[in-house]
Amino acid sequence: xxxxxxxxxxxxxxxxxxxxxxxxxxxxxxxxxxxxxxxxxxxxxxxxxxxxxxxxxxxxxxxxxxxxxxxxxxxxxxxxxxxxxxxxxxxxxxxxxxxxxxxxxxxxxxxxxxxxxxxxxxxxxxxxxxxxxxxxxxxxxxxxxxxxxxxxxxxxxxxxxxxxxxxxxxxxxxxxxxxxxxxxxxxxxxxxxxxxxxxxxxxxxxxxxxxxxxxxxxxxxxxxxxxxxxxxxxxxxxxxxxxxxxxxxxxxxxxxxxxxxxxxxxxxxxxxxxxxxxxxxxxxxxxxxxxxxxxxxxxxxxxxxx
Amino acid sequence: xxxxxxxxxxxxxxxxxxxxxxxxxxxxxxxxxxxxxxxxxxxxxxxxxxxxxxxxxxxxxxxxxxxxxxxxxxxxxxxxxxxxxxxxxxxxxxxxxxxxxxxxxxxxxxxxxxxxxxxxxxxxxxxxxxxxxxxxxxxxxxxxxxxxxxxxxxxxxxxxxxxxxxxxxxxxxxxxxxxxxxxxxxxxxxxxxxxxxxxxxxxxxxxxxxxxxxxxxxxxxxxxxxxxxxxxxxxxxxxxxxxxxxxxxxxxxxxxxxxxxxxxxxxxxxx
Numbered sequence: 001x002x003x004x005x006x007x008x009x010x011x012x013x014x015x016x017x018x019x020x021x022x023x024x025x026x027x028x029x030x031x032x033x034x035x036x037x038x039x040x041x042x043x044x045x046x047x048x049x050x051x052x053x054x055x056x057x058x059x060x061x062x063x064x065x066x067x068x069x070x071x072x073x074x075x076x077x078x079x080x081x082x083x084x085x086x087x088x089x090x091x092x093x094x095x096x097x098x099x100x101x102x103x104x105x106x107x108x109x110x111x112x113x114x115x116x117x118x119x120x121x122x123x124x125x126x127x128x129x130x131x132x133x134x135x136x137x138x139x140x141x142x143x144x145x146x147x148x149x150x151x152x153x154x155x156x157x158x159x160x161x162x163x164x165x166x167x168x169x170x171x172x173x174x175x176x177x178x179x180x181x182x183x184x185x186x187x188x189x190x191x192x193x194x195x196x197x198x199x200x201x202x203x204x205x206x207x208x209x210x211x212x213x214x215x216x217x218x219x220x221x222x223x224x225x226x227x228x229x230x231x232x233x234x235x236x237x238x239x240x241x242x243x244x245x246x247x248x249x250x251x252x253x254x255x256x257x258x259x260x261x262x263x264x265x266x267x268x269x270x271x272x273x274x275x276x277x278x279x280x281x282x283x284x285x286x287x288x289x290x291x292x293x294x295x296x297x298x299x300x301x302x303x304x305x306x
Numbered sequence: 307x308x309x310x311x312x313x314x315x316x317x318x319x320x321x322x323x324x325x326x327x328x329x330x331x332x333x334x335x336x337x338x339x340x341x342x343x344x345x346x347x348x349x350x351x352x353x354x355x356x357x358x359x360x361x362x363x364x365x366x367x368x369x370x371x372x373x374x375x376x377x378x379x380x381x382x383x384x385x386x387x388x389x390x391x392x393x394x395x396x397x398x399x400x401x402x403x404x405x406x407x408x409x410x411x412x413x414x415x416x417x418x419x420x421x422x423x424x425x426x427x428x429x430x431x432x433x434x435x436x437x438x439x440x441x442x443x444x445x446x447x448x449x450x451x452x453x454x455x456x457x458x459x460x461x462x463x464x465x466x467x468x469x470x471x472x473x474x475x476x477x478x479x480x481x482x483x484x485x486x487x488x489x490x491x492x493x494x495x496x497x498x499x500x501x502x503x504x505x506x507x508x509x510x511x512x513x514x515x516x517x518x519x520x521x522x523x524x525x526x527x528x529x530x531x532x533x534x535x536x537x538x539x540x541x542x543x544x545x546x547x548x549x550x551x552x553x554x555x556x557x558x559x560x561x562x563x564x565x566x567x568x569x570x571x572x573x574x575x576x577x
Contacts, residue, residue, distance in 0.1 A: 072487060083494045090504050091353065094363045099356065221334045230345035242352045 051148055052156055059159045073162035077118075077169050084110045084236070085173075099240030104180040106238065109264035111174030113235050116200055116259055118166025120228070124208045126158040129225040132215040136222075140301065151294055155209070174267060183269050192276040196263040199276075199283035203255050206286035207231075213290070213297035235260035258282050317410065321418030329423055340427055343386065344379045350503060351375035364508045369444040370536075374505055376435055376445045377530040382502075383427040385465040385525055389416050390489040393476025398483070402572065413473070413561075420469055453535060456543065460529035463550040468525040470557035477561075480568030501527030505536070521553040 063069075085107055092103045101109070131154060134140040143153050178185065185193065211224055218224075231254055239247045239257040251257040262279050265271040329336055354371040357363055366374070396402040396412070405412040439446045475492065479485040497503050498513065499522035506514045506527050517523050528546045531537035537546070 072484065076487065076490065079491065079494060083497065086498065087503050090498070090509065091357060093510070094508060095357045098353065218334065221338065223335050223338050226338050226342045230342045233345045233349050236349070237353050241356055243355055246352050 048148075048152065051152070055157050056159045060161060063159075063161050070162050074165055077114075077165045081110075081114055081169055081173060084114065087236070099238045099242070101238045101240070102181070104177045105264070105268045105270075108174045108177035108181075108268055109238055109260055110236065111170045111172070111177060112197070112200070112264045112267070113260045114170030114173065115167045115197075116170075116204055116235075117232070118163050118168075118170060119201060120204060120208070120232075121166065122160045122163035123156065123158075124205065125225060126160050127155050128205075128208045128212045131212040132219070132222050132224060135215050135301065136219050144298075144301075150298065151209070151291070155205070174264070178267065181268060185267060185269060189266065189269055192271070192273065193263055193267045195276050196258075196266045196271070196279045199279040200259045200263050202283035203258050203286045206283075206290035207255070209290040210286075210293050213293045216297035216300045231256055232259075238264070255282055255286065317414065318418055318421075321415055322422045325415075325419040325422035326425075328419075329426060336423075336426070340383070340430065343383060343427075344431070346502065347375045347378045347382065354504070364505075366505065366508070370534075372442075372444040373447065373534045374530065374536070376438075377533045378502060378526065380428065380431045380435060381461055381464065381526055381529050381533065383431050384424055384461050385468045385529075386424070386427070387420060387465075387469040387472035388423075389420070389469065389472040390476040390486060392416070393473060394479040394485045397477070397479040397572070406569075413565075416473060417469070420465070424465070447534065450535070453532065457529055457533040460532050460547065460550065463547070463554060464525045464529050467521055467550065467553050467557055470554070470561055471521065471525070474557060474560050474564050477564045477568050480564070480571050496522050496525070499523065500525055501530065505531075519549075521557070524550045524553055 088098075088103065088106045088110060091098055092106075096102075098106055131140075134143065134154070140150075140154075144150050146153060208225070208228060211228055215221070215224060234242075234246075234250055235256050239250050239261045242250065247257075258279050262271060262275060266276060351371055351374075354363070354366070354375070355368050358366060358368045358371055361367070363371075393416075396405065402412065405415065435445065471492065472489070475485060475489050477485075478488060482488075498509065499506075499517040499520060501523060506517055506523055509517070517527075524546065528537070528550065532543065532546075537543055
């Protein structure tokens with residue numbers, strides 16, 4: 001498939017009707033997300049990956065123009081990792097454990113916290129985070145008229161590639177913390193960790209999509225994404241470190257516990273398979289709910305000036 | 307003298323009114339920023355609450371932590387300064403131009419905006435604190451007018467210092483495009499040295515004593531400890547006010563220096 005690297009157009013790239021030439025795509029009906037009729041799952045998936053590759057190749061070309069940002073960004077990553085570990089150290093000056101977790105276990109959790117925060121900054125904030133703006137300006141029209149699913153386009157159009165350093169350094173910190181605990185994870189624990197981490201990404205994505213769908217009702221609130229940041233602060237510590245009522249909220253109402261505590265618990269050998277499967281279930285439920293909310297929100301959308 | 311005083315009062319009246327009206331327009335956004343502002347102290351309090359359990363940690367019981375971090379939320383809003391983000395944009399995008407054309411230093415607009423903003427957020431937090439205190443005895447403060455007055459003075463000085471650090475930091479945009487990155491570093495250090503993660507007495511003594519000669523604790527921890535009654539020793543309070551004045555003077559000098567030098571460098575981008 002041909003690689004599409006184009007001018008880093010803003011959203012006004014309405015001239016670009018189709019990205020992955022050569023993909024077996026039927027001519028889409030205008031003003032509707034494409035639904036390749038008769039195409040099965042493999043074809044749709046391949047098409048989605050092709051579009052994704054086109055999106056991110058364009059982004060990479062754009063970001064490489066600002067290479068000095070890379071060093072600054074790397075410095076920020078290391079600085080904030082250090083600050084996070086020091087924060088934990090302040091608590092551990094006064095106590096042996098936080099909610100039953102030792103220092104290095106909490107550090108392993110902070111690595112996960114940082115990695116998922118990196119995904120948020122690299123993919124979610126620059127994409128879904130702009131929905132409010134798209135709705136207010138009516139530029140969402142341009143996306144709705146493109147031959148890809150609007151949710152897909154709105155979610156993955158941009159990639160702030162430098163922030164992926166947070167993911168790499170965060171996971172590295174978790175691995176380092178593991179070497180400090182005498183509990184090397186077996187293969188099954190690693191598999192379970194990857195499963196819960198994927199579930200965590202899915203839950204974070206669903207939280208953002210759900211939160212941003214409210215933009216269709218509250219058009220004048222431009223910083224809805226900040227609400228996620230406020231919630232995510234609670235992910236810095238294992239949920240067992242909180243008083244019971246807060247723990248209940250974080251497990252059952254806003255699923256923050258499933259984002260950082262559960263993957264870190266799996267990695268340090270605290271979670272069983274039941275927890276991992278529960279995480280996968282929560283992730284699927286969150287994805288379905290957020291998709292429903294998004295569709296309901298889209299039905300409300302009355303376009304520019306509406 | 308009185309005439310010019312009246313002129314200034316009129317100017318500030320107009321500026322504060324303008325700032326107030328802009329904020330009212332963005333009231334929902336402001337509430338969201340407020341939620342982010344209280345999230346960090348609230349979460350930190352929750353963890354310390356569990357750590358303290360039924361006992362004490364470094365002299366702090368559960369109720370002490372609760373009062374401390376409620377005071378942190380209030381004083382943080384009272385001293386909060388967003389100016390770095392505005393000034394950085396003014397300079398980079400040329401929005402400073404028409405402000406320079408006015409017969410008044412843009413500093414006054416920033417001060418007035420701060421007064422208008424804080425009027426709202428402080429009243430809101432104080433109100434919520436009062437309502438919570440009705441149901442939750444742990445966060446009640448004994449009523450003591452003398453201490454409240456001292457806390458008010460310390461908070462005003464703290465707000466002035468924090469405002470100047472933010473404003474000067476913003477003016478660095480005359481020289482660098484990374485003024486906001488510097489602000490992030492400053493914030494990261496202040497998490498510890500201003501007493502946001504823990505009361506300063508729970509930090510390693512060496513760190514606490516370094517903090518004591520810098521401006522960080524005088525922007526937050528010092529007024530907080532007066533308000534909660536942790537700091538009652540007259541000498542300690544006097545020396546705290548002394549340090550506040552020292553740092554206020556130092557940051558004022560820094561402002562004058564950066565403002566005069568920076569304006570000469572300013573190339574008025576945009577339009």
